[in-house]
Amino acid sequence: MEPDRDRNEPPAGGDPHTEADRLMPGLRADLERLAAIPSVAFPGFPAEPVLRAHDLLVELLHDAGVEHVERIDLPDTAPVIFGEIPPPTPDAPTVLLYSHYDVQPAGDESLWRSPPFEPTPVTEGGESGLRARGIADDKANVIAHLGMLRAFQGRPPVGVKIVFEGQEEYGSAFDTYPPTDPERFACDAMVIADLGNLRPGTPTLTTGLRGAAEVVVEVRTLHEPRHSGEFGGAAPDALLVLVKALSTLHDVHGDVAVAGLRREEWTGTSFTEDEFRDLAGVGEGLPLLGSGTLGERLWSGPAITVIGLDAPTVEHAASAVVPYARAKLNLRFHPRQDPHEAQAALVGHLASLRPFGVPLTVTPGDTGPGYEAATGGPAYRAARAALREAWGTEASYVATGGSIPLVNGLAQAAPDAEVLLFGAQDSMCNLHAPNERVLLSELRATVVAMCAFVRAYAAGSGAGQAS
Template sequence: MEGRDVATRVRDLMPELRRDLEALVRIPSVSVPGQIDQPLLDAFELTSRLFADAGVAVDRLDLPDTAPVVTGEIPAPPGAPTVLLYSHYDVVPAGDLSQWSSPPFEPTERDGALVGRGVADTKSNVIAHVGALRAWGGRPPVGIKLCIEGYEEIGSGALGTYPPTDPGRFQADALIIGDMGSIRPGQPTLTTALRGMANVTVETRTLASGKHSGLYGGAAPDALLALLKALASLHDDAGDVAVAGLRRNEWAGPAQPEADFRELGTILDGMPLIGTGGLGSRVWSGPAITVTGIDVPSVDGAVNAVSPYARALLNVRVHPEQDAVEAQTAVIEHLRAQRPYGIELDVRPGATGNGFAAKTDGPAYTAAREAWSEAWGRDAILAGSGGSIPIVSALAQALPQAEALLVGTTDGFANIHGPDERLLLDEFERATIAEADFLGRYAAAFTGDGSAR
């Protein structure tokens, strides 16, 4: 089937694909640590049924501390490669319902977009996988493997380390990681790098209890002042990370326009960005350290007292190719060496997750550049992402020779994890066309004996 025929077939399928997407979005499949509730199981069942109807011999993988994983396969035709399709059916909570203009789990069309929790992150990517298989009548020219999980939003549980222990279940020549999308509407994008992540907790206790600031302030060791001084040492005067051993390099490809970054980040007018160098290196190929939580006395109800205790949680974003534990250790050692005002800090490691850097010179990337460029009618670009997808590094470890394509249906303005999350329907259609077209182009890149041309 030619690319034009695939595109026509996908367009014909869009009404039923949209119905399936809306049915999946109506299931409030919010993942919560330690819980596998009925909505998660309902989403698993619907996802399994949709892939079975699209020609996949579906299976179920149960692992500790995670929702059931949809696995399965379509055997490859002789000499053809195999492609693993990944996505997830869980979502984050809706949050403050008063911030939504329509009920979050009732998908609503508005101005060419579908609004609802999970429409962009990432149930539309689940349905794009289904649509690509339906476009080939359930008999694609490549083999198919599945990995559709239900705990991605809270770290993937045991699945996050499982693939290297069972590589045969995931064995493929290329991966389509359906959890990304266009850097902006209308710009086809292949994401080639994800930063890693590490958490660090730092705390100090200096007094048995708070003491009157008039009687003791100026000599009694103030835990909050000590913590703030230590935290300030993590960045230099320009806002660049000042921890030795954290890797950074300039981003070589196109970067997100600053105007888009400011709009998406809701940065107030006149407020400067922090750090130096290209925006790509600051948010894609360099480190970042964010104070994501801090335990200190509240201003409301505060009393004039020296603080006896203070604690902060740090989130460290790590260069795509640096080991996350190595980066975490560098931050811990930096903080332990500070001793503000002679006070020793208690610094402890938290969760980590490695980043990912794709190999972009193989037949899958050649086929993907062609397919995504054709679907949008303009050249696809390579971009990075500051976020993390926990399973990607595990799949890369299990399948070191496979090419990984991080693509999808969403765009930079989709407001994922926020109120009025939205999916542009034309981006959804183009992403599905591109994926279906890719399967044909990728198959054509191989000879009858299974080797790349």
């Protein structure tokens, strides 16, 4: 940290590969320190570890040369870390860096090959890595941001705004906060480091996020259960009615059959079928659902999943006609489709049905919009060059079926900013699953990419809009 140096001097930072190699031992040590903290921000988990992770990151930001660091406190939300480095010149652009320091719960610890909060060395495909809960999602990306700041000794060639969230995994009021304070989040580009590569060694920019909506459908046919021998065959079975309704949501190929849900051809990169089968754990000999490319089925088309079912369990089943059944549906839809339009299409489809003449009660739940990035601006040109420099090959474009609600909030706060989604994770890292891991080669390459990006963006973006 050198606060007394003249901001008009040329920024620090040499060759990105050399700088990353120099920094990696310290970055690995700090990643292990951070990953050892069980910063789970879910109800029922202690707040102290979350605050400990917060305090460690504040310390690391100060050590990296970030003089202005503050805490944003919102109701029922873990603290958000906000840091800022002013642009070195009036026409330099400003880049917002986002990651989160909270993690998913570890789940069933008997499924882990080592304790989830004891970072443990692993080797995969000849590459060294570390295993721990949250080490890929999202603590490696937090450390990658710090790596870039260290490479430039806290004096990057762009202005920087830092947002490290503390309750992303559970969700919080911060999702919708940025538009209420747009000046704070004003920037020319943002790097959302909560994603990563399609596969290790394949530099990847995520350009789309599917939206999400929930719908509950229920059926009541009798006042109470009735003997299946005496009444079955005439008394309407609520579970049978519900199953018949659910069967209309897909056609014979497994494609979504609800009118009004948008589906388009996917022109970017995608998994191979073998990769997807392995990642999803599809049983040997079983087919995949749907037709068309995997990109269409996973990213640019809809998916409807039955995520919950209320009905008698097999273990406690009685010989009786079921009077009541209920299902919860999760809908994923095209990044550009309006969430209320998509949800209304599913609600309308179900509400129009009368299986065996029985009406359904359909209740819409939460919705979340998708996002599709514009990819033609100077930040994307700089990012493509930076990822090529870091990994030695051209970047691929993918989307994701998951959602990051805060992306839309940040995009509303800074509507002219380019949004870049890349990072140190990869699709094989077991995020949210047992034995989550990050490869150190991916972390190193992400640090290289971050350094190369800010340098290229500063050189090629022209005057910054937010500075």
